Amino acid sequence: xxxxxxxxxQAALTxxxxxxxEREGLIRPAAKSPSGYRLYGDDTLERVRFIKHAQHCGFxxxxxxxxxxxxxxxxxxxxxxxxxxxxxxxxxxxxxxxxKAMSKALDALIAGCPDEDRPVDExxxxxxxxxxxKKATT
Amino acid sequence: MKVELFHSAGCKQCAATREALRNAAEKAVxxxxxxxxxxxxxxxxxxDLGVMSLPAVAVDGMLVFSSLPTxxxxxxxxxxxxxxxxxxx
Numbered sequence: 001x002x003x004x005x006x007x008x009x010q011a012a013l014t015x016x017x018x019x020x021x022e023r024e025g026l027i028r029p030a031a032k033s034p035s036g037y038r039l040y041g042d043d044t045l046e047r048v049r050f051i052k053h054a055q056h057c058g059f060x061x062x063x064x065x066x067x068x069x070x071x072x073x074x075x076x077x078x079x080x081x082x083x084x085x086x087x088x089x090x091x092x093x094x095x096x097x098x099x100k101a102m103s104k105a106l107d108a109l110i111a112g113c114p115d116e117d118r119p120v121d122e123x124x125x126x127x128x129x130x131x132x133x134k135k136a137t138t
Numbered sequence: 139m140k141v142e143l144f145h146s147a148g149c150k151q152c153a154a155t156r157e158a159l160r161n162a163a164e165k166a167v168x169x170x171x172x173x174x175x176x177x178x179x180x181x182x183x184x185x186d187l188g189v190m191s192l193p194a195v196a197v198d199g200m201l202v203f204s205s206l207p208t209x210x211x212x213x214x215x216x217x218x219x220x221x222x223x224x225x226x227x
Contacts, residue, residue: 079148083192086146086178090192093185 001031001039011048018048024061026051026068058088139220140171141212142196144189147176155206159195162209166216 008015021027027047029038047068054064067084070076113124120126141163143156160172177184177192187201195203195212202215 077148079146082148083146087191089181090177090184091190093181094188094190097185 001041002044003033003037003039007040007045007048010045011052013048013052021048021051021061025065026061057085058092059084063088139167139216140173140198141216142173142175144175144177144184144187144192144194144196146178146192155193155209158209159207159212162213163216166213167220170216 002010004015004018007013008018011018018027022029027040027044030041030044031039033039051061051064054067055061059067063084067081070080070084109125109128112128115124118124143159145153145156156174163170163172175184177189187196187199189196189201189204191205193206194201195207197216197219203212207215
């Protein structure tokens with residue numbers, strides 16, 4: 001059995017992060033020590049590493065709960081996990097496209113402001129953004 | 139009319155309803171083009187259409203069901219489109 005501190009140290013996380021995982025239903029203590037400290041099974045460390053890796057791949061905590069529940073369902077198969085991974089990939093690709101469009105819009109603004117000595121109230125970037133804001137609200 | 143079912147290979151939920159959806163679609167609009175698209179193989183196209191979850195259904199290149207419809211829902215939507223109710227959209 002491991003204390004929350006030991007798991008935090010081995011997984012390179014804070015105890016606050018682990019308590020948050022617990023509140024979200026991702027980990028749960030297996031027992032309590034005689035002095036009332038929560039104790040976790042050895043599998044918790046593996047579970048915490050899984051959570052970190054899944055988060056690194058872009059999964060939210062809610063989605064990770066879904067991945068865990070698939071792991072526990074006898075009728076689930078790899079295809080179900082593949083579908084979730086593919087959905088995540090589609091969402092990430094859509095976000096990348098949006099961010100690329102945002103980056104391109106910034107390129108145009110930066111190119112439109114070659115004179116860095118002008119006073120800020122004549123700033124072409126701020127002016128362009130104010131104009132587009134006006135356009136959006138009318 | 140072209141109906142595209144975006145799915146993930148090996149997805150049980152997709153496989154279980156695929157045939158029923160196809161039958162409902164072909165019954166609603168005989169002669170339509172039915173295409174099953176593995177989203178992993180045509181990822182860019184799926185993103186173009188705004189597919190974010192699977193399975194999903196597009197009609198004539200437009201995402202119409204972002205999650206799995208029932209065969210009845212799909213049939214009704216295709217009938218509505220075939221009758222011109224959404225012409226020009």
